[in-house]
Amino acid sequence: MKGSEIIVDSLKQEKVDKIFGYPGGAVIPIFDTLHSNRDIEVMLTRHEQGAVHAADGYARTTGKPGVCIVTSGPGATNTITGLATAKLDSIPVIVISGQVPTSYIGTDAFQETDFFGLSTSICKHNYLVKDIKNLPNIIKEAFHVATSGRPGPVTIDVPKDVSLAELPNYKYPKKVDMAGYQPVIEGNMKQIKKLAEAIKKSSKPVLYTGGGIVTSGAEKEIRKLVEKVNIPTTTTLMGLGTLPYDHPEFLGMPGMHGTVAANYALTECDLLIAIGTRFDDRVTGPPDTFAKNAKVAHVDIDPAEIGKIIETDIPVVGDAGDVLKKLINILEPKAKNGWNKKTQQWKSRYPLKYDQANSKEILPQYIIDTLNDLVDDAIMVTDVGQHQMWVAQFFHFKNSGQLLTSGGLGTMGYGLPAAMGAAASKPGKPVINVSGDGGFQMNIQELTTCALNNLPVKNILINNSYLGMVRQWQELFWDKRYAKTSLRKPGQNPEDNTPTNYCPDMVKLAEASGVKGLRANKPEDVEEVLKTGLEYDGPVVMEFFVRETENVYPMVPSGKPINEIILGDEQ
């Protein structure tokens, strides 16, 4: 069998039915083989970055690995940002890249880059196939590594001559044999008992969970734990939805733009139970000020996360679901106490707020809030910036894995292609991408992909004509010097909200790409535009001109402890 046929057959054996890609010289053989196959659909994007983010969105939506095929050189380097995005959020993405023929490697041949070297530090693992003999095993291993333990991206660099070479007696391996790679899944009972004991003794516990709960599929267990011992819970950006927004013990998101209740609870607790989360600096602030009075328990499948940022008293290595099941079994129920009451008081005293009634301009929070009334269940995708935080704060997340967002790397341009990948998986519910005018333009070429493949992505474009998050920092900490954050036409009156002041005209751009374009620039039009856009059968861009100076609050300034919170003018 030919190398390219082995690749396509291996993908079938791994039950891949959709891949995202962009052809080029070094991968013509693979695309040629794919062209005559009936089991795998190849979606042609308009940029390799679009393809890799789409594979990421597909993976987050389906739980299956997302596969992307690109050519050598620039094709491969265009996937770098997407790989780093997937690495920091632990998403199983597999990039198969073409490479110049083995005899040309190292000669600076046309479209040659050392993709193995380039991708090493931003991937969980990577391969360069130097000999067709190794190809079947490498593909098998790549899928195993990407999806097991703590998932992550894997690259397979395939020189053109390997794709063309023949391997007699090809058989796709059934098992992998990797001496050094054996993720620990089962939690150690002795450690779990220690954790149970600590919960029993604690009077002010807080549960702090993250994306690991989504990966593990442990949302039911989290809920059982919360309800068995009545523990106030905060969920990071990556874990939103693992405990429903309206659960009585849910405190909201922690950290820089987290709720006051979550941050106060983290600061005052005597026991911090972190599960499937990694103490990101956007959550903790300076680590020596974080949860200072608390005993820290950390449950994670990746032993290297334990003790990386915060010293841990009770480390538990294992899969969140396994550890939680064992823990719930041995826990004694605990009634609510004064601590629950105190956290509830914080919640009611410091709610997330906005004041649309007193504003003639649209407030971005109002758009998200209105959306809550219009959709029952949806996959929410965001780009990166202020709108991302408003979605995290104001959208009513009910289901695990409902939010697709670049939490770790903070990749602007992620939203549209990731939403496209989610929609391509036909999830049976609407896919809504909330984006800002900055990030949206970073992969705007993918509107065409949505149109041509009829992927009904509902883009909500919150246009404040600024790189809003950076503008906010400039306003608060950089003496209002708005260095290169305005996206408006120069010399225009910033008070004037007519479309001619904005460039590009997003509605025209959407229509030119074959996507429906809608716009609202008054609060009273918001609901109508959302309704029309959501009901439309196909991809839509709904643009909202919003108040330019609206900031994300609460906010903890960078470098401050998380209980030193700026609440904003209106609160």
Add this chain to the structure above:
Amino acid sequence: MKEKHTIIIKVTNHPGVLAKISGLLAQRGYNIESAIAAPTENPDVYKISVVVEEDDRGIQQITKQLNKVVDTIKVTDISHKNNYVVREYLIIKVKVNNENRSDVFELMQVFSAKALDVDSDYIMMELAGTQRKISRIIKLLKPYGIEEYVRSGEFAMSE
């Protein structure tokens, strides 16, 4: 407190594995004092010995991160283990003249260093031993004028 640690990393012999290990240490901000990579009795296994200077927490992180590399089979920090034989190898070229040549020979005898090449104005010698011993002879030879030396870095084997 920062201390020198010798860490032995057993890895699967895949292309690029040494770059992965050294890249990881650099990327995480650790300084490698020395590193040796060499094949072992098993053709599928490579052994990498690195010496890094870090505090306890840093060393813990380093070993965890090294363990995380998919090609890694085993990571052992042998610094506080006494069941390991640890050696370093040195080749050194020292300037000599007729007056002090015999002093240098005497020193070599004490250290059991072996002459590799002798000329009218220099002696080249080799020596294997503990890191302490290697550092000591370099210190004692310094006053004569060292033209060049090369140290292997530490390598080890369990008893």
